[in-house]
Amino acid sequence: MSLGKDRYSLPRTYKRVETAKGKARPELKKFGWDTLGCADEFDLPPLKDNIQRVDGRTISVDEFRRDFERPRIPVILTGLTENWPAEDKWTLARLSKKYRNQNFKCGEDDDGNSVKMKMKYYHDYMLNNIDDSPLYIFDSSFAERRKTKKLSDDYTVPKFFVDDLFHYADNKKRPPHRWFVMGPPRSGTAIHIDPLGTSAWNSLIKGHKRWVLLPPNAPRELVKPMAHEKGKHPDEAITWFQTVYKRVRSPGWSKEFAPIECRQGPGETMFVPAGWWHVVINEDHTVAVTHNYCSVENIHIVWPKTVRGRPKLSKHWLKRLTEQRPEVLDIIKSSSEVPLYNMNDSSSDSSSSSSSSDSSSDESESEESESRVSNGARKRRFEEQESGCPEKMSVHYFSNSLA
C-alpha cells in the first residue's frame, strides 16, 4: 500500500523516519502509520467559525486585559506578525535550507526522551508522508541551542504577553515556555488544557489550523474520546475530530459548554486563556510559534498549581517575585491553598501537595535538560494531570500526578 522508501526525495529519509517512528510510537509497528487511509479520505466537517477577532495593532494592553484576559475569553489577534522576519524566513524552503542539518524534536519516547530528526529529513517527510497522524515538530529548546537560537530573532513577543511573571525565575528552573511548531496536514495537538494554569498565545506564520476550544468547566468525560472512540490513535487530534467533534456540535450538547471554533490563518495569533480545553489540527503545512505565560491576570490560577506540581520552583519563584514584583504577593496570598510562611519549612513539600512524590518530580525536572525542554512530544503533550492537563511541559514535571 505504502510506497515505502520511494516516497521520499532523500535517500536516507525513509530510514530516519522509521527510526523516529519506532521510538515515538512503538505501538504502531504492527498496525502501521497509514492504515486508516486518512490522507485519502479524511475531511473536516464544514467550518463554523465563531471566534472573536480583534486587530492587535489597535487594541491596547489594558483593553486586551479587560475584555479578554481577565474574563478568560478566547480571541484571535490579527496583524501582530506583520513586521516579523518570520513572515519571509519561515517558508518550508528557507527553513529546510537554513536549518538543514539541525535536529528538531518531533516526538518523545516512553522514557520521556526527545525523539529528534534533522530538518532536511523532517522536511522531506512533511511533504511526502501519507500518515494518519503524522509526526509533528514541537520543539521547546530551539532558543537555547546555538544553531537554532536565531529562530527567536524572527518574531517578537506581542506587547500583551510581555509581562510573563515566570521570567523572574531562573531560566533553567522555569518550565518550558516557548515552542517552534511545524507539521503537515493531519498533524496536530489532542484535546488538552495547558499546564500549570498558564495561558498561551500561538502565532501562525504559514498554513491553516483548525481549532476547537471548550470552556474550563466542560466535563472531561465528554470532551475526551470515550473508550470506544479511542481506536489506534487514542491521543491524537485526528481521532478527536473524527469522534468528539460530532458530539460537541450536536444539538444535545449543553449551551453552557458551547465550543468556540475557527480556522486560524497566516498572521493570526490565537489567545488561549488559562483552563480552556483546546484541540488543533493542521489543515495544510503549518509553521507557528507558541508561548505559555503567567501574568497578573492568571497568577491566581497558576500559583496554587505551581505549589502543588512544582514545589521547589514555587519557593524559588516566590523569593524572586517578593524581591522584584512585591505587588503580586497579595494575589498569590489570596489564591494560595497553604500559608506562604510554610513555604520555607522543609516539610512543606509534602504538606503542601497532594502527593508525596512532588518534591522528586521537582528535583527531576529542575536540572535535566532534555525532557524539561520538551513539548510537542506525544507523550508529554497528552499525558494528563489529575486536574486534566496534558502537558506542554515535560512529563517529568508532573510525575507526581501521573502516578
Ligand SMILES: O=C(O)CCC(=O)C(=O)O
Ligand atoms: O499548534 C498546535 O498544535 C497547538 C499547540 C498547543 O495547544 C499547545 O502547545 O499547548
Ligand SMILES: [Fe+2]
Ligand atoms: Fe495547548
